[in-house]
Amino acid sequence: MTQQQTQSTAFGKPGIEPRWTQGNKDGVGTAKAISSRVWFTLSNGILNEVYYPTIDRPQIRDLQYLITDGSSFLHQEQRHLYTTTERISPHVLGYRIVNSDPEGRYTITKEIIADPQDSCILQHTHLTGNPQTLEKLRLYAICSPHLGVGGGNDSAQVVDVAGVKILTAYQDDKWLAMAATVPFTRLSCGYVSESDGWTDLADNLQMDWEFQQAQGGNIAITSEIDPKKHHKFTLGLAFASRLHDAVTTLLLSLDIPFAEKKAFYINQWNSVCQDRLPLEQVCGDGGNLYCSSFSLLLAHEDKIYPGAMIASLSIPWGEVHGDEQQGGYHLVWPRDMVNSVTALLAAGHRATALEALIYLAASQQADGGFAQNFWINGEPYWTGVQLDEVAFPMLLAWQLYRHNALRQFDPYEMVMRATKYLIHHGPATQQERWEEASGYSPSTLASNIAALICAATYARERGDEDTARFIEDYADFLESHLEAWTVTTEGTLVPEIKRHYIRINPVDIHNPQPNEDPNQKMLAIANRPPGSQWQFPAKEIVDAGFLELVRYGIRQPSDRLIVDSLQVVDKILKVDTPLGACWHRYNHDSYGQRPDGGPFLTYGKGRAWPLLTAERGQYELAAGHDVQPFIQAMEAFASDTGMLPEQIWDEPDCPDSHLYCGRSTGSAMPLAWAHAEYIKLLRSVQDGKVFGWIPEVANRYSEHKKPTQFLEIWKFNRQIRTIKQGYTMRIQALARFCLHWSNDNWQTIQNTQSTATSIDIEFVDITIASQQPSCIDFTFFWTDSQNWENRNYQVAFVD
Secondary structure, three states: OEEEOOOOEOOOOOOOOOOOOOOEOOEEEEOOOOOOOOEEEEEOOEEEEEEOOOOOOEOEEEEEEEEEOOOOOEEEHHHHOEEEEEEEEOOEEEEEEEEEOOOOOEEEEEEEEEOOOOOEEEEEEEEEEOHHHHHHOEEEEEEEEOOOOOOOOEEEEEEEEOOEEEEEEEEOOEEEEEEEOOOOOEEEEEEOOOOOHHHHHHHHOOOOOOOOEEEEEOEEEEEEEOOOOOOEEEEEEEEEOOHHHHHHHHHHHHHOOHHHHHHHHHHHHHHHHOOOOOHHHHOOOOOHHHHHHHHHHHHOEOOOOOOOEOOOOOOOOHHHOOOOOOOOOOOEOHHHHHHHHHHHHHOOOOHHHHHHHHHHHHHOOOOOOOOOOEOOOOOEOOOOOOHHHHHHHHHHHHHHHHOOOOOOOOOHHHHHHHHHHHHHHOOOEOOOOOOOOOEEOHHHHHHHHHHHHHHHHHHHHOOOHHHHHHHHHHHHHHHHHHHHHHEEOOOOOOOOOOOEEOOOEOOOOOOOOOOOOOOOOEEEOOOOOOOOOOEEEHHHOOOOHHHHHHHHOOOOOOOHHHHHHHHHHHHHHEEEEOOEEEEEOOOOOOOOOOOOOOOOOOOOOOOEEHHHHHHHHHHHHHOOOOOHHHHHHHHHHOOOOOOOOOOEOOOOOEHHHOEOOOOEOOOOEOOHHHHHHHHHHHHHHHHOOOOOOOHHHHHHHHHOOOOOOOEEEEEOOEOOOEEEOOOEEEEEEOOOEEEEEEOOOOOOOEEEEOEOOOOOOEEEEEEOOOOOOOEEEEEEEEOOOOEEOOOOEEEEEEO
């Protein structure tokens, strides 16, 4: 039986306000077995966040050793020691860390893995050094729990199991237990910066406090290990929903020699990686980053919800965020997730991509849309509408369909519901792929057009020709408006280039009659520093999102407008680092490390994103240019352990803040999306064409461009006021209607019954003759409810 030690209670409740830890990781790991439901991250030579029981639930802030000789120094591993980290094998997400005393007196070597069968982190430790120093050393393990995705209300206690004293922490139904293969000589529970182990030792280099419990606060648990008796040992950190399960898991995991656990762990990862495609032949680093990227993407999948993949096992700039930061990047974004599993598909791994599609189908909302992001269980976190995130699951379904990888799963209904959502809610998106602006986005429109053509082809192959034509008509409508909506004719960024794509034409999705001229709008930029300009002419804000038009096949890489727009992007956004070229998201971006090197907190300065280098490489391949510089840059941007960051520092080195040009900032590392783009780039090079290029899209728009259909669409969220003579006006609604209309100021009246579609959108087409009178007036009689719209609408004709 577990006996709880109920002696002294720590003082200083509740401790200081909790904080997370840095977002740039040196390692990410988990076992491949679904029975081991823990994930871990590493930074600066120590273990930090551990996620349990799902990949979106961090449960600790960090675990590290404190080292003292009891008289002259006190070291924290992450602050005071020199550190190196390496993977223990190319495919394996297990790590060897060597932390060395700057004066050469001692070295701590750790190998860190997850138990290959149970929910326990194992840290095998070997202390070496000068015998005289080792004789005096005292070693302490200190862990800061953040159970239940927060550190403000945890409790801790010492328990005794069969004579073994164990440190535990808990909040509600989350329990943590810590012990080692050697006995702890002292144990204590305390409140951070008040009565914890670090505060105790910092006072006089002695562990004077041994508190048996600390209740309801920001706590830390501390244990002493006698290095004079034990130079080698394994420290375990187990998790469960009850105390009994946690200590049982811990003791069972520690009972088997670490060497056996490690061999099992390595075999798991080698087995899952053996069938991937041999893309090393197109790498510039012998396959190092490819190996880590493949394993990292697999590691970002949950084990209770198969197919659910998060954006990153990190909280960007976590050191300045507390319990209010629940989400971090450990959430599902459909865009990031689909890119990740598409990359696995590109590497020859089909199973996870299908799991992801099924998971997305289960996560689809009743109206056919998808939440901006959500917890692993499907509960929305942020609730913005991003139309590209509705299109991406449709594109994934199409990829799996074309790769004959759907097995018994039929995504047709999911695709058709998403199609209805895009047609009903588009063409303007509430948020584009950078999640900060509303309007007409080239990248969003590109994904929507491509997804709709895939859906139409899908419908045609199911024998539904009418629905296929209706969907294609809407895609053609979007494609025919691309330049009018997203290209400025008054460019000023490069004086000789007047026409180029802009980041977004910021129309208000709540205004059904917006001014759609991209030359006339002002764009609000998020995260700007206090007192700085935050509105800019939309025609002067650019990004490279338009390259999705090329990647899907909507535009040729040689298209004059694409080429000119790239010249503008390169002048405004390109950064040449010592490691290779990289690009900012858009000009005046303020999401990133501050100019002085400080962390982003409500404002900062946007930095260069490596994933944009990989996206550019895919364009250059399509254009027939040399791609190796882009592959080599991506490999150079990666850490020694094969982690690609979200952002890199793009200014002169700032050693005081540990920022170096071309290296990671304090945002997220690894970013799954960046690893995905790297793998897709490798596969594209091997194939000689962009992976993700869609033949049906290219055939329709860029290779054998069909004659332009002069179609304009009126619907309740986009009520056009004018239409050119010679066009067809399509009026759409979500319910059956009779269009009551006149083209002679109600002198004569026509009634036209709407045409139904299988996606529950009704429409009426009216052809505007070249000699038509000045306008059309119309209203709706709603057939099912038998009532009038009680409002008239008018569309004027223009030459």
